[in-house]
Amino acid sequence: MLFQDRTDAGKRLATRLTAYERQPQTIVLGLPRGGVPVAFEVAQALELPLDVLIVRKLGLPDQKEMAMGAIASGHVRILNQRLLQNLQLSPEVIEQVTREEQRELERRERAYRGNRPPLELRDRTVILVDDGLATGATMKAAVAALQRQHPARIVVAVPVGSTHACQTFEKIIDDIVCAESPEPFSAIGLWYDNFDQTTDEEVRNLLKHRVSQPH
Structure with a gap:
């Protein structure tokens, strides 16, 4: 195992993203549900606002x-x-x-959002976070959705990902941070000691504590 759980993974991923700490016009987006606890720790450590980008x-x-x-x-x-x-x-x-x-x-x-509108992303640096990258299909959809909102810079950040998936994103975004790329990869959950499903309630609670407008 590489990580105890998503909280541990998020804290360790944040250490690879210190260049973005307290950066103006920067926001962290978690991919629900499993990416949100990871993104929460990243946003907390970097003192950045947090929101979600929903992908299925x-x-x-x-x-x-x-x-x-x-x-x-x-x-x-x-x-x-x-x-x-x-x-x-x-x-x-x-x-x-x-x-x-x-x-x-x-x-x-x-x-997750209720009546609250999504945060404004145009001309901002956006850090897209999930709990891992296997094939990358879900993250590709997230990137395509984000590109329509014309951010200044897109960063994909995951605690663990297959080498192939991580390399794929090098060609389509501004920065990719895969903290760990073990091979053979197999499945994301194998690299976590606790990979229990994140609930809707957990997502709502985490967002409630971290959502704020960027500086």
């Missing part, structure tokens, strides 16, 4: 953990075209999965 993996109908793509706030959808061609999934199946995940995405928007 599009799992295969008979293998939910296998991502055929992802969706994010702002009506962004990323599909793994090579995988879809190999599996020959019908457009109807893809649309059905997308609709189901869109409903969950909208539910989470309401649950």
Whole structure:
């Protein structure tokens, strides 16, 4: 194990991001749910505001953990075209999965944010945080959603990620921080002693303590 839990992972990830400490026009965004406890520790250590960017993996109908793509706030959808061609999934199946995940995405928007509008991201440095990178599909959707809001700089930061996934982001964003890249990678949860599912209530509580407007 590399990390005790997401809190430990967030504290250790923050030590790799000290260049952004107290930087004006900088914000930390966690990917719910598991990325939020990590992002909370990063925001706390760097004294930066925290918010969420909601992303949902599009799992295969008979293998939910296998991502055929992802969706994010702002009506962004990323599909793994090579995988879809190999599996020959019908457009109807893809649309059905997308609709189901869109409903969950909208539910989470309401649950986590309520009536509070998202923080303004234009011309800001945004640090996108998750608890790990396996294929990178979910984070790619997050980056695509974020790019539509024209931030000045995008940084992806994770405690652990596969070498391949981390290298992929070097080409599409300004900075990538993978604190650990063990090989063979296999799955994110293998590198945590405690990888219990984060609840909606935990996400709401963490946001309540850290959300504020950037300086």
